[in-house]
Amino acid sequence: MVQKLMLGFTDSFDFYFETHKWWLLRCLYIQQEILDDRSPTLCKSILELVALVNQNDELFKDDRFREASIQWNIEAGYFCHLYFEYEKGREYFEKAKNLSHLDINIxxxxxxxxxxxxxDKAQLVLQVKRSNVQDEQTLIKDIPLPKNISLDDDTVLNKIAFTDEMEKHSVQLSPLDQAVVLACMEGHRRSLAQERLTDEEVLTYILCMLDQLCNWNVGVACLILRSKLEKGSSRRVERSMKQMEELVNIVTQPEPANIDRSYLFYSCHTPSVWKVKKELGTMLLSLGCISAAKDLYESLEMWDEAITCYQIMKKTDQAEVIIREQLKKKETPNLYCFLGDVTHDMNHYQKAWELSNERSSRAMRCMGYLYFGKKDNKAALRCFEKSLEINSLQIPVWFTYGCVALTTDQYEKAVKAFKRCVNIDSDNFEAWNNLGTAYIKLKDKPKAFLTMKEAIKYNFESWQLWENCLLIGVDCGEFEDVVNAYNRLLDLKSKWVDEQILSILVRAIEEDLTDSKGLPVRRFKPKIQQLFTRITSQTTGNGEIWRLFAKLILLDNKPENIDQGLEYLQKSHRCVTQTSNWEKDEKKCQEVSDQAIELAKLYIQCADKLPDRTQKLQNLSSAKFMLKGVITKIKQHHQDPITQSLPQSIDELCKSLDDQFKDLLERIDQLKNC
Incomplete structure (x- = not known):
């Protein structure tokens, strides 16, 4: 009602009440918090209003309203975050920090x-300094604060004990300053991929504020976030649970007064009590307290989560009974969707769709998932498209829609879906990866490569992403990135080998090819040589890698490289011929003979580069004995003892080896007669 009144009388409110649009934004924010899904209509209204309020020069440029301006920038940042506009949100948080004259560094x-x-070990610490000394005199009101539960563990300390306590001290922060630090933390968190180091940095922000806590909403926001981060730690999960229970209980306590609770409520993005209870239910569920979590979800009428509990307990019949009881009281589209989730009956989703006058994105989404499970991809695509037409902010639906489009070879649709996914949630590395796959199917490899590089930013530890980047990079001529990707794969999987990629790198240098920028690949030879050194130090028994390394070394006509190249060639030959019973397999015989001929030719090339006649004879003799050994071993196994004949394929191999052997003998004779 308030929202409608304010929207209806916008012009008249402009005259009497300059901040009415700001209050309208807060109303819309609360409305969005009540809804199950993000609303595209509210998204449009909120982002448009943010732009309008931001244009109020009189309110935000006058130094008298500096505190109001700080609060506005914090809230505007959270409004943007609500609809995945993380970059815009971070800009607003930076404005708030600058207006507060704070310098925040980890x-x-x-x-x-x-x-x-x-x-003592190096620990992260947040240092907050103030550039304007006049802002330091701030009167802090003494009010009851949320209880900070101590960590009662026999090993881990309640908080880090710094060697020099002065090193961790920040300036005295006012409640508004703490809200600014909290906002900057949120901007920092959203700008990084989710990983352990990011969580440690976030905890550093939280611990700094809890050390000098002076606002109820800042305390609630920090303690909730700390509990979420600690629930995965075996030594801290008990504290995490107790803290969340305490936060649920403080809502009903008489103190502090409502006016103290409301100060900075919007600037701290304080979650609603039902969201805190939902998080408590999630913790109970993760600890195996299924029944307690179920009871909590039922009391909140969160049927989605309650159904999950019933499914874990294998009591879906009981869930169906409860939902049908609710339907007798009042039929709603959501309840029919819940019933469909329990029974997997398409008719219930259809009923929900009709009951909503064909406006329930959830009903169509659930029908799409059900069709997808039945392998009816065409029907699933139709349902997902209808659902997304109603609500385009459903990231999981866009992702599944893209996957189904990939499966059905509708690559343009897949690109559209995954693009929308990453536009809404930029750190979704799986969406980036699938977008790259769609570009590959469309034969647009340059875009695929850039997409894979974006995916890696958000999951640096995935060897699959690095491998995809490596393979696409070779096709695109991004040889520097290929070498970097190969090195990263060796970090993640120490004995990872791809002979084909290494062969391409060597050939690119040998043929003096150019990369995607039109520059010669030869300039990367030192890096590629270092890569081979690293690979051969970890994988010593691969003959092909030694052969390629020798080839790379011998590309430079330097005397010092000849001995090294020959050493690697010998290692390559030993690796190949030491495989047991290789002579019994025709394919292996073909492989060994081909390599033997190639090695003999390389021996000859190396001998030609040597200035000394004796050294030349030694190299050619080594090649002769190597070939003789291969020929003898193949003939011993395959030659008929009576007719002395060989199978046709083996006979051709031996002829090639004999020809090379004769060539070597002629060269040796020529050198001896000189």
């Missing part, structure tokens, strides 16, 4: 984390 200091730790 640094390091020596300290201990455990009771029995003897040596």
């Amino acid at each position: 640094s390091g200091a020596l300290g201990k984390r455990t009771r029995y730790q003897e040596d």
